[in-house]
Amino acid sequence: MRVEKLYKKDTHSWMVMGRDAERREEVIDTNHYLIEHDGRGLLLDPGGVENFSVVAAEFSKHFELANVEAIFASHQDPDVISSLPLWVQANPDLIVYMPQIWVSFITHFGVKLENIRPIPDEGGVITLAGHELEVVPAHYLHSSGNLSVYDPQSKIFFSGDIGAALLPHDSTNLFVEDFDAHTQYMEYFHRRWMPSNTAKMRWIAEVRKRDVEMLCPQHGAIFKGEDVARFLSWFENLDLGSAWNNVR
């Protein structure tokens, strides 16, 4: 498991964890992010029950997890949020931000409504120790209720499944090193899991309004610097919902 600091200035930082070498081959690799501000923490897409102990143990090395006051779930998938009851059992006061339309589904994991702060379709702002983070709608990319997070201070954009790549099992790179070579790991994922070109164009327009230095997906490698714009152009030209090769 690799943990790296993506940004650090004063009391504000971003950390990423990914490439869990211990995971079973059939379990998709996931990236998890921890934002720290003034000693308080926000976990983005903390992952599934399958890797809870790895995620918790790794982040424990770098942060007092008792100070994680909230969790953000970009959408409802098990690899994103099925560890939620374990986090809430450890800290019953934990706040959980999630797309409003998934509240009654995610509660099936056993978490109570009092912990949940639903985020409306139009997105909004969430705060961590007074620091504001923008929540940007990313519906239908891939989930019908899907959200991204932008941090204006670090200029990091957490994109959930957008920009995800299905990397080879032994891959250790946390960052995209050769964009053109990297597209082979992204293309099928986006064409197959994402259904809407309209949604894609709306989201791209939202990202382009912002000054983004890093685009951080939940699977695969992180885009830095010029690779952010490269990704947006590549994504813009990709026909979503078009992976029909295996379908009669």
Place this chain on the structure above:
Amino acid sequence: MSGNLYTRKMGEEYNTIFRQCVSLNTELHKLVPLAKQMHLLSSNAVSSAARAGSEGDAFRVLTQDIQLLGDEVSDCIGDTQKVIGEIVKLASNLAKLFSHYMIYMSLQERLEDQETMTSATFFEHGHQLVAEELKANNYKLSRSLNSLSNLLSPIARLVKKGEYLAVFSSVEAASAGEHGVSFEAVSSMLRELVGQLGLQSARQRSLLRDLSDAMEKQQINQGKLLYAR
């Protein structure tokens, strides 16, 4: 036995208990059509007694007993359905809680081997909470199994009662000659239904015994693992 072996054994036992609860649920659901057939039998008995006219006084007395038996069987089956639903839910919850318990154990093992910024007590809370819920669920499951056992126990008596009623009905039908033909059919149907009820309840009692044994074993292991902490 080491902690790991206990946890593995307990995990297997929780899964066994869950599977046994599901099997018991399936078996108990087979009683529902029997309850319906008992009601149908009661109606048949009423019309057969009516068809026998003035010769059917004895049938009318037997019909009342058959109706009473049908009501008792239905009530008994209805009550077991309510309890078995709760039992399956508790067993499934136990299996889920135990998997959480094991995940916390795996986390504690990882944390023991590393320097950490997170205080040791933070995940203890979750671990402890899951352990408490496990104990509480276990207790509830044992209680529900006892209730189910109590609810099933009158079935043997009802089967006996049904067998006697079938014999009496058959005797009365035979002595009523041609007036008793349709009541003989009622008697045969009753014999068949209580026969089925007897067989099914024997199967259920056996499943329940296995389940209680599994619960007992599991509680011994749970005691060793959870209470020793």
